[in-house]
Amino acid sequence: KQEVTQIPAALSVPEGENLVLNCSFTDSAIYNLQWFRQDPGKGLTSLLLIQSSQREQTSGRLNASLDKSSGRSTLYIAASQPGDSATYLCAVAPRTDSWGKLQFGAGTQVVVTP
Amino acid sequence: EAGVAQSPRYKIIEKRQSVAFWCNPISGHATLYWYQQILGQGPKLLIQFQNNGVVDDSQLPKDRFSAERLKGVDSTLKIQPAKLEDSAVYLCASSLDSLARASYEQYFGPGTRLTVT
Numbered sequence: 001k002q003e004v005t006q007i008p009a010a011l012s013v014p015e016g017e018n019l020v021l022n023c024s025f026t027d028s029a030i031y032n033l034q035w036f037r038q039d040p041g042k043g044l045t046s047l048l049l050i051q052s053s054q055r056e057q058t059s060g061r062l063n064a065s066l067d068k069s070s071g072r073s074t075l076y077i078a079a080s081q082p083g084d085s086a087t088y089l090c091a092v093a094p095r096t097d098s099w100g101k102l103q104f105g106a107g108t109q110v111v112v113t114p
Numbered sequence: 115e116a117g118v119a120q121s122p123r124y125k126i127i128e129k130r131q132s133v134a135f136w137c138n139p140i141s142g143h144a145t146l147y148w149y150q151q152i153l154g155q156g157p158k159l160l161i162q163f164q165n166n167g168v169v170d171d172s173q174l175p176k177d178r179f180s181a182e183r184l185k186g187v188d189s190t191l192k193i194q195p196a197k198l199e200d201s202a203v204y205l206c207a208s209s210l211d212s213l214a215r216a217s218y219e220q221y222f223g224p225g226t227r228l229t230v231t
Contacts, residue, residue: 004156034219034220036222041227042224042225043118043120043205043222043223043224043225044157044205044207044222045222046219046220046221046222049219089156089157091156097170099145099162099164099169099170100145100209100218100220101147101159101162101170102147102157102159102220104156104157104158105156106154106155106156107156
């Protein structure tokens with residue numbers, strides 16, 4: 001059974017510092033991996049989607065890498081801002097399910113202090 | 115393009131009462147998902163529809179939860195009777211349908227926060 005883990009559970013950094021968020025998964029047979037952002041009381045906003053054949057994706061200050069062989073993904077956020085404060089979740093689409101079901105981690109709660 | 119719509123946004127009920135949530139996916143999205151997110155945890159899939167057919171309801175507590183997707187568009191999720199442990203955010207998501215369906219992004223609605231007292 002696929003397990004997705006995000007460590008640490010919470011992180012606080014001063015504004016301007018780079019953020020590094022980790023995600024690990026136990027089964028490398030995946031279709032893709034997605035990173036989401038969740039603000040308090042809100043739904044999930046998709047940040048980046050990495051297909052299993054890709055090694056990384058970039059969007060503005062965000063960069064996500066994928067290493068299937070080691071079961072790891074890392075989300076980098078450059079030059080953090082207070083507006084980056086949110087919970088970040090990663091999710092994988094296991095190949096054992098052909099319908100695209102996502103298996104989520106519990107998330108990392110990020111606070112960026114001014 | 116309009117996103118995934120959900121209502122209500124908040125609901126407070128007493129245990130043993132019933133409640134229903136509504137979701138309208140992005141136009142043209144054939145796949146619809148309902149997730150349950152308990153505080154401090156990641157979302158867990160409850161049920162998945164492909165058009166108006168159920169493709170996965172393995173984690174749906176069928177003794178109290180039910181869901182339907184009328185005409186392959188809108189969907190409702192019902193809980194009857196509710197328990198204290200059903201307090202959570204209920205998220206609806208949708209994605210495109212294709213042979214490569216598992217590679218498509220899922221787009222989430224704002225969720226419904228349910229509190230059972």
